[in-house]
Amino acid sequence: MDFTQEIAKRRTFGIISHPDAGKTTLTEKLLLFGGAIQEAGAVKNNKIKKGATSDFMEIERQRGISVATSVLAFNYQEKKINILDTPGHKDFAEDTFRTLTAVDSVIVVIDVAKGVEEQTEKLVEVCRMRNIPMIVFINKLDREGKDAFDLLDEVEQKLGLKVTPLSFPIGMGYDFKGIYNIWEKNINLFSGDSKKNIEETIAFDDINNPELDTIIGDSAASELRDNLELVYEVYPEFNRDSYLDGTLQPVFFGSALNNFGVRELLDCFIDIAPAPRAKNAEERLVEPEENKFSGFVFKIHANMDPKHRDRLAFIKIVSGTFERNKPYLHVRNNKKLKFSSPNAFFAEKKEIVDISYAGDIVGLHDTGNFKIGDTLTEGENLHFKGIPSFSPEHFRYINNADPMKAKQLMKGVDQLMDEGVAQLFTLDLNGRKIIGTVGALQYEVIQYRLEHEYGAKCSYENFPVHKACWVEPEDEKSEEFTEFKRVKQKFLARDKHGQLVFLADSAFSIQMAQQKYPSVKLHFTSEFN
Numbered sequence: 306m307d308f309t310q311e312i313a314k315r316r317t318f319g320i321i322s323h324p325d326a327g328k329t330t331l332t333e334k335l336l337l338f339g340g341a342i343q344e345a346g347a348v349k350n351n352k353i354k355k356g357a358t359s360d361f362m363e364i365e366r367q368r369g370i371s372v373a374t375s376v377l378a379f380n381y382q383e384k385k386i387n388i389l390d391t392p393g394h395k396d397f398a399e400d401t402f403r404t405l406t407a408v409d410s411v412i413v414v415i416d417v418a419k420g421v422e423e424q425t426e427k428l429v430e431v432c433r434m435r436n437i438p439m440i441v442f443i444n445k446l447d448r449e450g451k452d453a454f455d456l457l458d459e460v461e462q463k464l465g466l467k468v469t470p471l472s473f474p475i476g477m478g479y480d481f482k483g484i485y486n487i488w489e490k491n492i493n494l495f496s497g498d499s500k501k502n503i504e505e506t507i508a509f510d511d512i513n514n515p516e517l518d519t520i521i522g523d524s525a526a527s528e529l530r531d532n533l534e535l536v537y538e539v540y541p542e543f544n545r546d547s548y549l550d551g552t553l554q555p556v557f558f559g560s561a562l563n564n565f566g567v568r569e570l571l572d573c574f575i576d577i578a579p580a581p582r583a584k585n586a587e588e589r590l591v592e593p594e595e596n597k598f599s600g601f602v603f604k605i606h607a608n609m610d611p612k613h614r615d616r617l618a619f620i621k622i623v624s625g626t627f628e629r630n631k632p633y634l635h636v637r638n639n640k641k642l643k644f645s646s647p648n649a650f651f652a653e654k655k656e657i658v659d660i661s662y663a664g665d666i667v668g669l670h671d672t673g674n675f676k677i678g679d680t681l682t683e684g685e686n687l688h689f690k691g692i693p694s695f696s697p698e699h700f701r702y703i704n705n706a707d708p709m710k711a712k713q714l715m716k717g718v719d720q721l722m723d724e725g726v727a728q729l730f731t732l733d734l735n736g737r738k739i740i741g742t743v744g745a746l747q748y749e750v751i752q753y754r755l756e757h758e759y760g761a762k763c764s765y766e767n768f769p770v771h772k773a774c775w776v777e778p779e780d781e782k783s784e785e786f787t788e789f790k791r792v793k794q795k796f797l798a799r800d801k802h803g804q805l806v807f808l809a810d811s812a813f814s815i816q817m818a819q820q821k822y823p824s825v826k827l828h829f830t831s832e833f834n
C-alpha cells in the first residue's frame with residue numbers, strides 16, 4: 306500500500322479528564338471494540354492512589370504502568386487508532402501538556418454528577434490554545450447527575466467551548482432508559498448489561514413516530530421530543546469544518562462502565578476525527594504526506610531500576626515513514642543516529658517494528674541523547690515548535706548535600722530536566738539553582754532518583770515564588786528594560802534554554818511590573834513567538 310494511504314488511516318488522539326471521571330474505563334471499552342483486548346480489567350489504571358504520595362514504590366509502580374499504557378493502538382473499521390495516555394494526576398500535568406502536542410484530536414470525559422472539574426479546565430484550555438478538535442463524552446449516565454442542558458451550559462461557560470449534542474440521554478440514573486443518537490438517528494436502549502459488546506439500536510428517522518411511545522413509554526417519549534426540539538433550536542447543526550478548526554465541539558452521553566454509548570462515540574470519532582495534521586516547524590509547515598521522515602520527542606521515560614538504566618524516548622512521527630536501521634539526523638546535536646530496535650505499540654504491548662508512519666508513535670531506546678522537544682529528520686534542518694514550558698506551581702532551591710558528589714548531582718539534575726521531570730532555573734545574581742515543579746510529589750521523585758540512579762544527595766530550601774514569567778522586552782536596549790532588570794535583579798533567572806524568567810513572588814508584583822514596565826511583556830508559558 307502507498308504510504309500516504311497508511312497515513313490517512315491514522316487517528317492519533319488523547320483522552321483527557323479530571324481523575325475518576327472514567328478515562329481508564331472508556332479507554333478499555335474502546336480497546337474492546339477494537340478487539341485489541343479480550344476482557345475488562347486489562348488496562349491498568351495509571352494513577353497514584355490517594356495517600357500514596359510519599360510511597361516510592363508506588364511512584365515506581367506508576368511509572369512501570371505508564372510505559373505500558375503510554376500508547377494504546379488498535380485497528381477499527383480500517384482505521385489505525387493510537388490513544389496517547391495522559392496522566393490525570395495533577396502532579397503530572399506537565400507530562401499531559403506535552404503529550405497534547407503529539408495528538409491530532411482529543412476526547413474530553415466529564416462526570417455527569419460532578420460536571421466540569423479543575424483538571425479538565427486546565428487541560429481543555431491547553432487544547433483550545435492549540436485549536437485541537439475536541440469531542441466531549443459525558444459519562445456515568447447510569448447514575449443520578451446534573452440535568453443535561455445545565456451540563457451543556459456548564460461545559461460552554463467553564464471550558465469556553467461551543468457545543469452541539471450528537472446524542473441525548475433518555476432519563477438518567479435510576480430512570481436511565483437509553484440515548485437517542487442524533488448523529489445516526491436511532492435509539493439505543495439501556496439494559497445495564499456491561500458484557501454486551503455490540504449494542505442493538507432501533508432506527509428512528511422520525512422522532513414523532515408513535516412507535517417511540519410504545520418502546521420507551523408515553524412520558525419518556527414526549528420528554529425526549531421536547532428535549533430534542535430544544536436541542537435543534539438552541540444548538541448549531543454539527544459542521545465538521547468547525548469541529549476540525551476547534552470552534553465547535555460535539556457532545557455524546559453514555560456510561561463507559563456499562564459500555565453504553567461508547568460505540569456511538571467511537572463510530573462518530575472514526576467519521577469525523579482528523580487524520581495526522583500538518584505541524585509547524587520554525588522553518589516551515591511540515592505536511593504528513595511528505596515522503597521524507599520528520600518527528601519530535603514529546604516524552605522521555607526513564608527506567609527507575611538502577612540495573613536497567615535505559616530510557617525510552619517517544620517520538621511522534623510528523624511526516625513520511627520511520628524505518629528501522631536507517632540513519633536519521635538528530636538536529637540539535639547535528640549527529641546521525643540509527644535505531645536497531647524501534648518500538649511500536651499495539652494494545653498494551655510494545656514490539657519492534659521495521660516501519661512506522663506519520664501519526665504513529667515510536668519508542669526509541671536512548672542513552673542520554675534526547676531532550677524533550679528534539680527534532681529528528683532525514684537531513685533537513687527543522688525544529689518543531691510547540692513544546693512549551695508552563696510556569697511551575699512550586700519552587701525550591703536545590704542544594705548539594707554531599708560535597709564529594711557535586712558532579713553526579715549536576716549530571717543527574719541535567720538529565721532529569723531533559724526528561725521533563727521538572728524545570729531548572731538559575732538565578733542571574735548568584736547562580737543558585739531553583740527547581741520548579743507542578744506538584745510537590747516531584748521533589749520526592751527527584752531526590753529519590755538522584756540518590757538511586759546518580760549516587761548524589763540533595764536537600765531543598767523554600768523559595769517563595771508565585772509564578773515564573775518568561776520575559777519578552779519590546780526592545781532589549783531600552784531604558785525601561787534596563788530599569789526592569791536593575792529593580793528585579795533578585796528575581797531574575799534563566800531557564801534551561803537561557804531564556805530570561807521573572808520569578809514573581811506574588812500576583813500583585815506581576816501586576817505592578819506590568820504597569821510600570823509596559824514594554825516588557827510577561828508570559829506564563831515559554832512559547833510566545
Ligand code: GDP
Nearest residue numbers: 324325326327328329330444445560561562563
Ligand atoms: P479515571 O481516573 O478517569 O481513569 O477513572 P476510572 O476509569 O478509573 O473510573 C473511576 C471510577 O468510576 C471507577 O470506579 C469506575 O468503575 C467508575 N466509572 C467509570 N465509568 C462509569 C460509569 O459509566 N458509571 C458508573 N456508575 N461508574 C463509572
